[in-house]
Amino acid sequence: MRFAATLLMWLVTTLLLALALPTAWVQQHLVDEGGYAALAQKAAADPALQSAMASELTTQVGRLGTSVNTGTVSLVAATYTSGASFPGQFAQANRFAHRWLFTDSIRSSVDSQGRWVIDIAPMLSDVAFKETLADYDITVPTAVPIPLTDNAPAVLRPGALRLAGTYGPWVSVGLAVITGVFALFTLFVARSRGKMLVGLGVSALVVGAAGWAAIEFGRRRLNAVLDNSTGDIRRIADVLVNTAQDSMHQWLNISLVVGGGLVIIGVIVSLLVSLARST
Template identity: 50%
Template sequence: MRLLAAFLLWVLATVTLAVAVPATWAQHNLVDRDGYSALATSAAKDPAVQQAMAAALTSQLMTLSANAGYSSADVNETLLNGAARAYTSGDAFPGQFALANQVAHRWLFTDSVGVSDASGRWEIDLSPMLADSSFQQTLADYGIKAPETLQIPLTENISQSLRPGKFREVAKWGPWVSVGSAILAGVFALLTLAVAKRRGKALGALGVSGLVVGAAGWAGIEVGRRYVDDGLAATSDDVRNVAGAMVDHAIGSLHLWLNLTIAAGAALVLFGVLVSMLGGLRRT
């Protein structure tokens, strides 16, 4: 009976840990606005994100130039892209990129902000980037006059898969799920140790839980990436490229958490083996 109770508690500890690790990561890096801003700031230092954002800025500047009556022969796209690349690789870009992402974050996690164009597409204004003194100076070095506004549509059309306030319930319940699952995982782990007849084997089993959760997390990312790509399909080309690069950066962050979970599990398995060996020596 004691063995069955320990097994059931171990299963509960494993399940709650499988919820706690991704939920805590998501709450810290995606749901929480400050955490997401920090993630965006870190992502802005990634060359892939810088390149995608430079392409987005170049595309929008070319569109605005065309709308102002300039032909493609009048505007040197290579120079525009060079200016954008110089800006996105500069020190001011991470902070400006984080501010723009805060707008997108509020757009998804609340429905209190947002701007729509005549067709109903939701947009964000990247003019703060153009207003940055370093970008203005970079453009001036190329003889380019920056526009006062730069609206980029988040979606090609009005979409039910990506709309204002889509994740409002996640923002409401996310903290409860992350904290609650972490507490339950700890409680079930302690109960497993308390009920188990042999502490060494129980520690080893809890270490296996970490290994299983980490490995399952890696597999889950590969499966979930398809759904993320489907969601990004509703966005405009420029936003899709930038968001795709950010998703890759975020996945790298989640991989780190999963690797730490695996490492902790392996250490716990070794510790359990050591405890079992010492217990065996003590009994002989």
């Protein structure tokens, strides 16, 4: 009876960990505005994103003026995106898009066709563009929206993720606490603490490995959504997704390391207990 209870508790703990880990990552890096902005700022350091953003900025300047020297503007844009001010301004642009999606409070983040957009006017207003735009007698509008996707799914509509933004922190913390409580109960119920430490380590290893597999599967599905974007926007989205994927991998690696550590500790504890009983 005790073995069955221990096994049941271990299974529940493993399932809870499989839910708690990705939920905590999503809350910290996607649902939380500051976390998402930090992720975008980190992605902005990638040369591939800088190149794509420079190309997009060049395109938008060309639309604002009729006699623009594309080569000159392209050089200025490349200098700007590789400069110190770009990552912060790119993160700010993503903050506005995030608020629109999670709170529906930034109406300027959606165009007349209902597409999800980011406003790059602050970027074009940077001092790096000031002299060049003045030479072409271009005044930057208060908003320069560029669509992130032409055929946005329902999940990318104004305020579509409002509930996640409201209740996400509570769910994340709640799952973490419940997982910890069940892990302690599992250790308490188990006949052998050492073996159960090994079992909990195996849980962390299983969750980490399963997470890696789930990311690979999910990336294929996500690529289908990203196919709604083309050109420079698709290149930018790819870098953002890759940055997020690397961050998820780091969390899963921590799970694998902690799991391996628990297995080692559990084996050592079991050996020490066996030696103590034999003497």
